[in-house]
Amino acid sequence: MPKDTTFPARCETGAASVPMSRRMRIRAATLAEIKTIARNLLSAHGPGGVSLRAIAREMGMTAPALYRYFSSLDDLLLALRAEFFAELSAQITDASGRLPADDVDGRLLAALRAFRSWALANRAEFILLFGPRDEPFTTTEPHCAALQHEKQRFAAIFLSLFNRLLEEGRVPLPDTASFSPELRAQLHLFARDAGFAGANATEGALRVLTACWVRLYGLVCMEVFRSMPFTVGDLEPLFEAELCDVLTSIGVRYRAPHS
Amino acid sequence: MPKDTTFPARCETGAASVPMSRRMRIRAATLAEIKTIARNLLSAHGPGGVSLRAIAREMGMTAPALYRYFSSLDDLLLALRAEFFAELSAQITDASGRLPADDVDGRLLAALRAFRSWALANRAEFILLFGPRDEPFTTTEPHCAALQHEKQRFAAIFLSLFNRLLEEGRVPLPDTASFSPELRAQLHLFARDAGFAGANATEGALRVLTACWVRLYGLVCMEVFRSMPFTVGDLEPLFEAELCDVLTSIGVRYRAPHS
DNA sequence: AACGTTAGCAAACACCGTTAACCATAAAGT
DNA sequence: ACTTTATGGTTAACGGTGTTTGCTAACGTT
Numbered sequence: 263m264p265k266d267t268t269f270p271a272r273c274e275t276g277a278a279s280v281p282m283s284r285r286m287r288i289r290a291a292t293l294a295e296i297k298t299i300a301r302n303l304l305s306a307h308g309p310g311g312v313s314l315r316a317i318a319r320e321m322g323m324t325a326p327a328l329y330r331y332f333s334s335l336d337d338l339l340l341a342l343r344a345e346f347f348a349e350l351s352a353q354i355t356d357a358s359g360r361l362p363a364d365d366v367d368g369r370l371l372a373a374l375r376a377f378r379s380w381a382l383a384n385r386a387e388f389i390l391l392f393g394p395r396d397e398p399f400t401t402t403e404p405h406c407a408a409l410q411h412e413k414q415r416f417a418a419i420f421l422s423l424f425n426r427l428l429e430e431g432r433v434p435l436p437d438t439a440s441f442s443p444e445l446r447a448q449l450h451l452f453a454r455d456a457g458f459a460g461a462n463a464t465e466g467a468l469r470v471l472t473a474c475w476v477r478l479y480g481l482v483c484m485e486v487f488r489s490m491p492f493t494v495g496d497l498e499p500l501f502e503a504e505l506c507d508v509l510t511s512i513g514v515r516y517r518a519p520h521s
Numbered sequence: 522m523p524k525d526t527t528f529p530a531r532c533e534t535g536a537a538s539v540p541m542s543r544r545m546r547i548r549a550a551t552l553a554e555i556k557t558i559a560r561n562l563l564s565a566h567g568p569g570g571v572s573l574r575a576i577a578r579e580m581g582m583t584a585p586a587l588y589r590y591f592s593s594l595d596d597l598l599l600a601l602r603a604e605f606f607a608e609l610s611a612q613i614t615d616a617s618g619r620l621p622a623d624d625v626d627g628r629l630l631a632a633l634r635a636f637r638s639w640a641l642a643n644r645a646e647f648i649l650l651f652g653p654r655d656e657p658f659t660t661t662e663p664h665c666a667a668l669q670h671e672k673q674r675f676a677a678i679f680l681s682l683f684n685r686l687l688e689e690g691r692v693p694l695p696d697t698a699s700f701s702p703e704l705r706a707q708l709h710l711f712a713r714d715a716g717f718a719g720a721n722a723t724e725g726a727l728r729v730l731t732a733c734w735v736r737l738y739g740l741v742c743m744e745v746f747r748s749m750p751f752t753v754g755d756l757e758p759l760f761e762a763e764l765c766d767v768l769t770s771i772g773v774r775y776r777a778p779h780s
Numbered sequence: 781a782a783c784g785t786t787a788g789c790a791a792a793c794a795c796c797g798t799t800a801a802c803c804a805t806a807a808a809g810t
Numbered sequence: 811a812c813t814t815t816a817t818g819g820t821t822a823a824c825g826g827t828g829t830t831t832g833c834t835a836a837c838g839t840t
Binding site for chain 1: 654
């Protein structure tokens with residue numbers, strides 16, 4: 263085991279106040295190049311089309327050299343996933359931020375539409391993020407922590423928007439009396455996992471949130487995976503219809519996309 | 522191209538009335554053995570763990586010999602998927618058939634629970650069936666037709682149950698006036714794809730059907746893929762809650778699982 | 781008995797991830 | 811200024827993959 267040399271360029275945390283010794287700079291550069299080429303291969307040939315040897319070939323290196331930057335191919339993919347979550351989050355907040363801060367309805371609409379748009383424009387990347395994961399957890403890989411962080415940031419976008427709806431008391435909450443104890447436990451576990459806490463994170467709210475997320479996630483998955491009945495074509499009409507139903511059910515007034 | 526020798530054992534259609542010349546018999550046997558071993562590898566090591574060489578090794582053959590039975594690895598996986606759809610359909614109809622024929626509610630509940638149960642008991646197989654497909658269509662492969670057939674049979678199970686609900690007029694249908702023309706076209710396209718026709722296949726009914734399917738499909742996907750927020754654990758409570766909500770919304774009275 | 785089909789084989793090609801040993805150079809320490 | 815160490819690259823190799831080609835031996839049929 264050649265120590266843990268895969269994570270020394272820690273200087274990308276916010277401001278690059280540290281001068282970043284020349285060596286660190288070129289290391290960060292090649293590290294970025296690797297990820298760039300890997301991403302190109304990914305979107306060009308799908309997952310499975312990205313290989314260390316192909317990356318090395320494309321940048322005039324040999325495959326073993328890449329092990330100075332990533333401890334394995336899985337580790338590279340882990341790092342990529344973190345970047346993709348960041349990009350997805352950025353795209354969503356961008357689209358959402360184009361609307362006035364007090365227009366929660368518009369921001370939610372924009373955010374969810376941006377989510378779908380990114381997924382369709384980056385199918386392979388979406389599969390890597392939300393597709394089936396063979397191994398439950400690879401906490402051992404260096405870049406795993408970064409992934410978890412970006413995941414949380416991604417979830418936080420929707421959580422904060424939903425939270426504002428709750429604050430305004432616009433979300434009709436279900437009767438929690440019908441909830442089984444197991445369901446209650448599940449919801450709390452989910453809240454802890456997603457980092458959703460506070461006075462508004464009631465069981466009813468969590469139930470509504472999960473229901474909404476499942477519907478939209480499921481639809482986008484079907485579209486990207488080309489799964490079951492909807493094997494072809496652009497599912498925007500159906501997505502908009504679902505969006506309308508889902509948002510209406512939580513007290514948000516739907517607006518058609520402006521285009 | 523060595524002709525199309527991969528599909529001569531065509532004698533499994535219904536009754537094996539044809540004596541099936543000795544040669545055909547052993548061919549069918551090895552063909553079955555290949556699929557069996559492939560399935561074992563699949564469920565043991567996940568997708569990606571199934572390889573021609575591993576299969577050949579396990580049955581004391583060499584990899585190229587398998588090309589006498591399948592035109593490629595993808596073709597083998599295609600054939601496997603057809604078998605899995607058949608198995609899934611069988612399991613669902615079994616569970617559903619345990620209830621009286623006039624108890625549509627119970628049959629629907631049982632069918633959907635069986636769907637989830639099979640998915641969880643056969644994660645890798647489910648991923649192959651409903652997971653992301655890289656290539657849109659490989660109509661060229663011999664076993665593609667069989668897959669499509671089994672897919673239709675699978676869909677037909679739920680379609681017929683849903684159809685009976687429609688006949689009984691128990692499903693509250695949405696106001697189709699709010700449907701956009703694009704949505705309408707989408708729904709009709711979906712109906713044609715799934716083979717859902719008849720007087721009950723109205724636009725409203727199609728809309729309801731898709732909404733229900735998306736919710737349950739999405740939830741099972743999240744559970745099997747270990748995707749987004751629900752990265753761990755048994756999601757049965759949440760599934761039952763969703764089941765209750767979904768079925769209640771189409772006029773079916775929910776019953777807790779008898780266990 | 782003769783002949784064509786079929787189902788296996790070995791060899792080879794082009795990939796893949798990963799490890800080990802090695803080496804030149806850049807940085808750091810004395 | 812000289813030595814030492816860490817770094818980032820190399821080549822060679824191991825074991826794995828899908829797939830193609832050519833060959834052979836057995837089988838089924840005529």
